[in-house]
Amino acid sequence: MNLLSEIQDIPRYVQIRERLREQISKHVLKPGQKLPSENELAKHYHVSRMTVRRAIACLVDEGLLYRQHGTGTFVAQLRIERDYTRLLSSYEQILRMGLEPGMQILSLEVRPATSKVAQYLALQEGDSVIRFERLRLADGQPVSILCSYVPQKLCPQLLREDLASCQSLFQLLESYGFRLKRAVQKTEIRWADQVQARLLEVKEQAPLIYAERVTFADDGTPVDYVEGWSRADVFSFTVVLSR
Amino acid sequence: MNLLSEIQDIPRYVQIRERLREQISKHVLKPGQKLPSENELAKHYHVSRMTVRRAIACLVDEGLLYRQHGTGTFVAQLRIERDYTRLLSSYEQILRMGLEPGMQILSLEVRPATSKVAQYLALQEGDSVIRFERLRLADGQPVSILCSYVPQKLCPQLLREDLASCQSLFQLLESYGFRLKRAVQKTEIRWADQVQARLLEVKEQAPLIYAERVTFADDGTPVDYVEGWSRADVFSFTVVLSR
DNA sequence: GACGCATACATGTATAGACATCTCTATTAT
């Protein structure tokens, strides 16, 4: 009889969800195995069936479990996935690759928004945006040129912050209380111009991975537009797609 | 007073969800606007509050709505196209670009799985897999070389099907009853070898977008492993990321 | 006018139960 902790103020469905997740990750529940029925789980945890269903529903959404109507709930076969569609800052990306992130600021200024930037950030053309351009390093080697645009009205004092000591624009934005939720990113191949080639230490016309991304807070407000040019020999890009 | 259709056997929460979705897409509910409270919606549709919450929860997951505890539920600012993380076949991708898909079969055979393929498809090395290699065309121009591997035991009669007339492997697999659910795709840059350069009509050593993808059915069984080499001047790649 | 507090109302969590629908199995009838 597993008792849920009554002391801490964590919802029961969250506690059950995390217990199930742990059992799956530790192979107590093996891939393909049938879970106890919802009624059995409800009895076991001393909660109602609806609470169990809620816990299970989360894990089904994540792809850890699947249901078969009339038959039962089962552990899915593979789980390497989840983290792949996680929205990461370039800082976090490099950390994940096991390298030491570094940064070199190229420029930092307030500018009127061009029409393209205004459109992405839902501003009027000419509204002030903070333009922050830097070279991202991994283990001391240049890997990406990044250029971010943030509406100035969202964080008027951003310039005064020490952007050099703060390793990630995301950290800064989140510390301002923006709950970054999702982003749309478009990736394609472009060829290095002279300046980019020099900064990234590649040949002119070498292929680069070009990505542009708009990041949205949870209320759908665009917070950030980033363009990035990255060395094609360093980056790969893994995502999870759903049909 | 909107009545839900009692005749059709569609769950009420689905009906309410789709009505709300329609009102959002038609701007009856405008971005930023507050929805009626859950209790009001429940009265309006003559259902319980839990049923309304379920409908709303779906749309929150999709990013169309967001909630503020104690305040209300609101329409999000932008409708980021959900379609960006949709798992599409190459056929569907080209259709979406507004081009006419074509295909030229390069080879079709049953082979023992290499260790790499076996690992991706959760097979034993040497198990039979169907290897299907083709050139994908868009408006008659070659754009991708694709090479799919499917465990033979999943569809023993695949070879007899007329793969030439069926424009998409996905269609075929779904017609066999596989509920394709999600895929993990890794994308990077590689350089064209002699054969690839000739087929894709680019120079040798030209950069190509290399993608490998494992597709899973809803029970987590891997159904399909694809490698693709695509012309970098044709493809871009848009995804939605969440934090 | 500024502050604090009570209140109304919003969403968040949880319950116990009812009935529907789907699947599989065991029993019964042919």
Next chain:
DNA sequence: ATAATAGAGATGTCTATACATGTATGCGTC
């Protein structure tokens, strides 16, 4: 032996209710 049927047990939908918790508002006090 085979086919039809009944039943058990699983998930799917839905209700009505209770209480917890967060937020804005308006009122009274200072």
